[in-house]
Amino acid sequence: MTSYAKVVVMGTPITKSNFKLINKEGRSFLPMNSGKYHDRYANYEQEIAFTAMSQNPGLVLDESLIAILRVYYKSEKRHPDTNNITKSIFDGIEKSGLIINDAQITRLVIEEYYDRENPRFELELFGDSEFNLTYQVLKRETPLPMKSYDLASNKKGEMRIKPKPVKKSDVISGSNCCSVCKKPISGRDFISADAGRTIICRSCFNKLL
Template sequence: MITYAKVIVAGSPITKSNFKLHNSNGRAILPDSSGKYHDRYAIYEQEIALIARNQNPNIVLSESLIALLKVYYKSEKRHPDTINITKSIFDGIEKSGLIVNDAQITKIIIEEYYDKENPRFELELLGESEYTLNYTISKKDTCNQPKLYSSIKKNLLKPTKQNVLSPSNINNVCSICNTIIKNNDYKKADGGKTLICKKCFNKLF
């Protein structure tokens, strides 16, 4: 029985989490033929499915799996949240038929890298009947310069007459254009976790 497969997909990895909308019945939707920028997230899953199957013909992994995912972004400063990237990737892998269900992934390690010339992701799937996962975390002898993150997006740090942070509007930020939404002029998506201003919403459809 085959217990190993590897998938390499070129191009900047993307996530659909911020673009999943809900119809009037509350069901999550992800358009793929609206002719809009929004379509690329559904198309990305299809691309993953095709490449995964072509790189692993006639292979179906049906047991519990360990996943090793290395994501190479084009830019260190601007890229999707790595924690959200897995959903698009594993949905595409499941659609390929390489695995039966993404619930098979019982252990996963995700590593973030940067490759300006060759952005991609590399995924290894290993059956637990033959492989085991061991890892160690140790303290460094010499500390590196910390890589710090801000909780407020950069374009919101400089107040303007039209864009002033206050306790009442700091959380009402469009997930697409990153501008503050005033007067509750927005649409909710992704179960209310994502806000999209009406201007960006109209562009999507």
């Protein structure tokens, strides 16, 4: 029997990490078919369960598992916290019968991507007896623009991309141009503004005065 499964569920994943209803006995429960907005959490788990069964008919993974979860959000600015969506996803996978219990997931890798047209999650499950997981963290040769999270925006899952400032050494080497006349700048005869993202040669700067 195979020890591998893949589940792809279309739509933006939702999280129930901050949602809880308490019954008369003091136990938390997940309501469904109440006709209210919070039915969406149970409905989402049911969708995951149905999709997992239809994509892996008759398969049951009963050993410890390695999980690779790739989440594709519709928007880079607003989306659930990625580390919180795993509860909804694995509860749905457990309800499908594809796994016995989500405690089987002993190693988990989560990757975040963006796809405006087709938001979804893709989950791959690998049996620990047949597969192994290795990974590397490598330093980039050319750094990317930094994604900086503000305290206020982080509550909404938002971020701002922090542009890389212009260094004096970059300007001196002639790798930048004046923002006004577009001519290459050499030497130190320039004015920088906007945290170094805008540079103006001395000639253009004098004309602006």
